[in-house]
Amino acid sequence: MDDTADRAPLPPDLVAGIRTLEDVPDFTLTGPWSREKSDRWAVPCQVQIEQGSEYVDAVTHWRLSVSQHYPWGTIDVFRAANSGIRGEFPHELTRHQPCLITRAQSLERWGTGAEPPDAYGRLAWHAMRLVQWVQKAARGELFQPGDHFGHPLIHDENRNRKRSINTLEDDRSLAVWRQHTGQHGEVKLRKDLGHYVSYYAAEFTRQGKHLLTPAWGTWVTSLTAGQTARWLMLERRPFIPPWGFPATWGELRGVLAEQGMSLDPLLRSAIAMTPKGTPLLLIGYPVPGVIDGPDRQIQWQACELPSRAELLPARGFRNTPDSMWLKARHDTFGTASPITWLLSQPHQAEELGSRGFLPETVRAQRYVVIGAGALGSAVAEHLVRSGVTYISVFDDDSIQTANLVRHTLTLQDVPGNKAEQVAQRLQAINTLVSPTGFNERYPPQRDDGAQAVQAADVIIDTTGEAPVIAMLGRRRWDDPKVIISLSLGWKAQSLYAYAERTTRFRAPAFNRAILPHVDADALVDPDEPMPMEGVGCWTPVFPALHTDIQLLAAVGATFVREFVEGTDTERTRVFEQRHGPHGFEGIALRGPLP
Structure with a gap:
């Protein structure tokens, strides 16, 4: 060798x-x-x-x-x-x-x-x-029928990774688009000017008539309205055999011509309708979930076009729209000229949850979380990151710097209301979520808060406060609701979890099931002093590490999931951390008290 x-x-x-x-x-x-x-x-x-x-x-x-x-x-x-x-x-x-x-x-x-x-x-x-x-x-057998459909590569030299087009499509919008193949129109975009520029397709129209408004969550709908771009819907995928995607304007012209479409008029109109900024052309086409399977949704790709300011007349060309287009057609949109595609980000639940979402039966429920403290904020975040989209949070307390050692919020949220700031954090996690924070205790006095509770399928109390438990027990509901109480023991070494599927929460049953465990934990080290905080009038605070609260919050979110997707009418669990001679050993289910 x-x-x-x-x-x-x-x-x-x-x-x-x-x-x-x-x-x-x-x-x-x-x-x-x-x-x-x-x-x-x-x-x-x-x-x-x-x-x-x-x-x-x-x-x-x-x-x-x-x-x-x-x-x-x-x-x-x-x-x-x-x-x-x-x-x-x-x-x-x-x-x-x-x-x-x-x-x-x-x-x-x-x-x-x-x-x-x-x-x-x-x-x-x-x-x-x-x-x-x-x-x-x-x-031609690299793909077999039934294999997961994989989109052809768009290579780095043809990709602007600092700009993205974000779309929300599903099988219902597919039925709408089937009626408009071979057509083109306008799409209103919302724009997020973060470290990277993200465009969100907010509303599709054609000749001024509404076609489709994707069901974005509140984070997207609160973004600043941006420009209007041009869209084109194809009947079939614009791929180049054996499995490529157009990298030049000549290749794109070719695949569109095969479907009976002309690219150049669309380019001209897309540039003309964008007086400022970067014009965009969105191209949509149906894709299946698996090879040789039925079409499942619309895939969008967006290409950047030169602005009108960049298409300046050159020597030998008249300063007219036709002359400017002839120059652009030769210099910018020539046969071998490269296309710049934006990063495409589909946001349907199947895509967002490919790394782990709750079952649809659990995600589709409407949730209310009472208490936006360390436990409540963490449980709410676990649910949203797992795909829950409708969630309301209640708390009348404000976030303080001392809370941050174990809270999901940050210094940027001080001294805002906990519930409102938690809702803002939740909406930035998932583009499909529509969270609401209510600056009030339970039961709510405002009409919108009362309506949120009335509409909820699942109510989760994370305060463990006796007045809240009592108020939950006083209300009779027309239809059964899942009502859950999650609360922490001393130093967050244990989690008390109680759930009912009922039209009226049984507060006495909760007290019989949970309070003996609370009393037993209170006697573990009765002489240990509690930390104090305050100015003028010092008050004791509950000691617990962030890691312990996050650990038990995850257990609590799992308890919620299992009860919601189950059929039990009542369930009581007490989870506790176990420690041995070599340290932490895990979470165990506590048995009956003697």
Whole structure:
């Protein structure tokens, strides 16, 4: 085996891996190993398959790049300059790099199994996956029916990652758009000028008539109204075989022409309707959830266009709209001129919750949280981050700097009302949520607060205060509600959880179930002094660490979820932290008291 140009020897583990490549069918190293970077080694190689295709030659050429720390570190494969591969394909990390470690169903059926961690198996595994990738690409089988649909790559050189277009679509809006394929219109945008510029599609119209208003939450609807852009709805996906997306204006013209549409008039009108700022053109098309499945929703992509100020007349051109367009058509929108696409951010619940949302039966409920203190704010945040969209928070207290050691709020919220500031924080977590904060205690005296409680499906008290429990017990509801009490024991070492599904909360039953545990915990260390705070009149405060409250708040949110999606009419649980000789051991369910 040849050494590198600087005569540095190959690492022994890499040498061991290289020997196994001789046993990989259809894979051949075609040159010496060389030092690619200070910490990587590279070698040219080729894959030879029985039969090529329109996009894949029978012999394809690659560059294998391996970490100096093999078998640790990454193993990458890139197309060579004259690779014998034309176009773009599914399961690629970049235009020149296939993804060989994906867990997609189509690749799992290759039978290579999990990636081995050892020096003798890992390099050969990647070589075998490359051969299989090329074989599948040549046969058009990188996707199989039933595989998760994956959008073609839009490469970094065609992407403005500091600007995004945010849309909200689902199967109901798909039915609306099916009536407008091949048409174009206007879309009103809302704009968030944070560190990155985010546009939100707020209302779609056509020739001045309303078509669709996405059901955004209050964070989006409170944003400043921005510009109006042009939209175009396609009948089918504007992809370039085998699996690419238009990167130049010539490619986009071609795919639109195949659907009977002309791009240039849309470009002119999009620029003309935006006197200031960056004009945008939104292009929508239906996509399925799985390969060969039915269309599930509309996918939007937005491209940036030059402003009218940028389309200045040039020498030899008259200062007229037609002359300016001719210049732009030649200089900016030429066949080989690149398109700049914005980062596309779909916001439907399935996308937002792909990393973990509650079941729809739990998310769809309307929640009221009584108390916006350390426990209530954390429970409310757990629910919203899990997909709850309708939530109201009640508290008449203000946030102080001393609260922040264990509260979800920050210095920016001091000295605002806890409930109102918590609601503002919640609406910035999820673009679908519509939280409301009420600056009052329970039961509410204002009409809007009373209406929120009346409309609620789930009421969660996080104060544990006797007057609140008593007031909950006095109200009879026309329809059953889930009423839950969550409260903390001394130093947040325990959580008292009680729930009923009822038309009238049974306060005496709550007292019998919970108060004995409260009394037992109060006697654990009766001589330990409580911390004090205040000016003039000092008052005791409840001691607890932020970590302990967050831990039990997560347990409380789980208790809420399980009871809401269950069928029990009553449930009592006391959760407590367990500590042993070696420290924290976990959360345990406390048994009956003696």
